[in-house]
Amino acid sequence: MKPQGAMKDFESLLCLCNIKTTTLFKLIISFIIFLSFSYVFNSINLTSFSIQSLEKSLRNSSSIFVQNPTEKSAGNFQTYPIIPQEKTQLRHIVFGIASSSKLWKHRKEYIKLWWKPEEMRGFVWLDKPVKRSTDDKQCLPSVKISSSTSKFKYKNSIGDRSAIRMSRIVSETVRLGLDDVRWIVLGDDDTFFFAENLVRVLSKYDHNQFYYIGKSSETHRQNIHFSYNMAYGGAGFAISYPLAKTLAKMQDRCLHRYPKLYGLDDRIQACMAELGVPLTVEMGFHQLDIYGDAFGLLAAHPIAPLLSLHHLDVIEPIFPNTGRIQSLRRLKMPMKLDSAGLMQQSICYNSVKNWTISVSWGYATQIFRGIVPAREMEIPLRTFANWYRMHNEVGFSMKTRPLSTNACRRPFVYLLSNAIYNRATNRTASEYVKIQNRNSECNWKETVNPSHVWRVEVYKMREPNLWDKPPRRNCCRVLPSTKEGTIAVDVGECREGEIIEL
Ligand SMILES: *[C@@H]1O[C@H](CO)[C@@H](O)[C@H](O)[C@H]1NC(C)=O
Ligand SMILES: *[C@@H]1O[C@H](CO)[C@@H](O)[C@H](O)[C@H]1NC(C)=O
Ligand SMILES: *[C@@H]1O[C@H](CO)[C@@H](O)[C@H](O)[C@H]1NC(C)=O
Numbered sequence: 204m205k206p207q208g209a210m211k212d213f214e215s216l217l218c219l220c221n222i223k224t225t226t227l228f229k230l231i232i233s234f235i236i237f238l239s240f241s242y243v244f245n246s247i248n249l250t251s252f253s254i255q256s257l258e259k260s261l262r263n264s265s266s267i268f269v270q271n272p273t274e275k276s277a278g279n280f281q282t283y284p285i286i287p288q289e290k291t292q293l294r295h296i297v298f299g300i301a302s303s304s305k306l307w308k309h310r311k312e313y314i315k316l317w318w319k320p321e322e323m324r325g326f327v328w329l330d331k332p333v334k335r336s337t338d339d340k341q342c343l344p345s346v347k348i349s350s351s352t353s354k355f356k357y358k359n360s361i362g363d364r365s366a367i368r369m370s371r372i373v374s375e376t377v378r379l380g381l382d383d384v385r386w387i388v389l390g391d392d393d394t395f396f397f398a399e400n401l402v403r404v405l406s407k408y409d410h411n412q413f414y415y416i417g418k419s420s421e422t423h424r425q426n427i428h429f430s431y432n433m434a435y436g437g438a439g440f441a442i443s444y445p446l447a448k449t450l451a452k453m454q455d456r457c458l459h460r461y462p463k464l465y466g467l468d469d470r471i472q473a474c475m476a477e478l479g480v481p482l483t484v485e486m487g488f489h490q491l492d493i494y495g496d497a498f499g500l501l502a503a504h505p506i507a508p509l510l511s512l513h514h515l516d517v518i519e520p521i522f523p524n525t526g527r528i529q530s531l532r533r534l535k536m537p538m539k540l541d542s543a544g545l546m547q548q549s550i551c552y553n554s555v556k557n558w559t560i561s562v563s564w565g566y567a568t569q570i571f572r573g574i575v576p577a578r579e580m581e582i583p584l585r586t587f588a589n590w591y592r593m594h595n596e597v598g599f600s601m602k603t604r605p606l607s608t609n610a611c612r613r614p615f616v617y618l619l620s621n622a623i624y625n626r627a628t629n630r631t632a633s634e635y636v637k638i639q640n641r642n643s644e645c646n647w648k649e650t651v652n653p654s655h656v657w658r659v660e661v662y663k664m665r666e667p668n669l670w671d672k673p674p675r676r677n678c679c680r681v682l683p684s685t686k687e688g689t690i691a692v693d694v695g696e697c698r699e700g701e702i703i704e705l
Contacts, residue, residue, distance in 0.1 A: 298325025385410035436468035448553035537565025611645035
């Protein structure tokens, strides 16, 4: 037999084709060769191939490189792919709405305005069962009856002992043992939440850590009486789930220690202080501890997503001559089009007419005579009083500016009347119409009198990812307008090199 022949037979054996001239000897040899080949193949697989790919994935940090602790043999590594951390979504939030059977009939209408039964999770917590219509059952969160708080003492002379029941919403929600919860968000039954923005804000924080996120009051004295470290309950606040679980373990003991506190929110804060978790401030929560017209505050909203509005029964309707519920319905038009941009201020100048124009997108626009610098325009006009009905500037926890007594310095105000999305231009168009005001008695000659302008059109590209970037005020540009009595403005992210100055 020629050596080539043996080789050929071996090849055919390897190929598993036709085994014609097999001898036992050939078979054994072939089997040994086969075994050694598969050994070599496996070693390659185990050493160079897998280590390389592991290192690669380590560098790319899409999986971790862990030594399996149960494996005895050193150097035997395994990969555990990390399921990429999904961004926080609405379904990761559980809302807890503090309500009472007494006010339920009226307050439930506010909840209906923002609650999306298909997309949101949460409960309204009541002291006792209420009658619910079919509509209520479809449009509102399910109702939970809080457990008894009779074992707790309440010793605050002006508050109500329901505060104990309401602060326990956190631990009662934890005890429901719901799946896949990242945040518990508490609010009152007269709080309007802008849920899409809430998701934008909460997704910036690591829900696996301890976070207590909210905002203090607009009224300085309130914060001195309670605390600047307290998240006001009506403004709404968020507690990361691990923190809520930790709080739940000690909350009842903690509540026993503070019978003299006033509300649900100072009770939560007292326990947070014991746990050593400070308040993380998000400027978009609005307790609205104010009386009167919130206009000044909302027309100069901080450069942060709008998260909530509270005291809807206390402040004047957001759109005058419109009911409270109706006003919020109107605000929902721009909210649905571009929630990230809602109430975001932009400031621009018309140098020909010598005007300053301010847009609070989806809510209001203003024209001021003359050139008002941005540092002044971003300060809220005092169109409201504080929680003790004081109008002076020291009453507030933020800088405010007075409405000028000089008619020339008062703004012409235009409020939202309509907002649409134009598919052809891929932009929103919103319309703002002048409200009556007494500022036409001005005799300044250097500025054109804006009194003939009764309507403002604002064009804006939608920017759902606005808050993924560091905060920056949008820019606005005055557009040439062809319509009588109308000015047109374009709003959007500032372009390269675009600065607001004159
Ligand atoms: C990371 O992954 C990408 C795509 O999978 C790949 O092209 C790249 O080479 C990897 N980088 C490193 C450093 O391994
Ligand atoms: C704009 O108006 C202000 C206030 O009347 C005036 O002081 C200023 O000179 C005017 N500027 C121009 C460019 O007309
Ligand atoms: C429309 O605008 C959005 C941003 O607002 C952008 O992401 C999208 O690509 C645009 N669509 C078209 C068809 O230009």
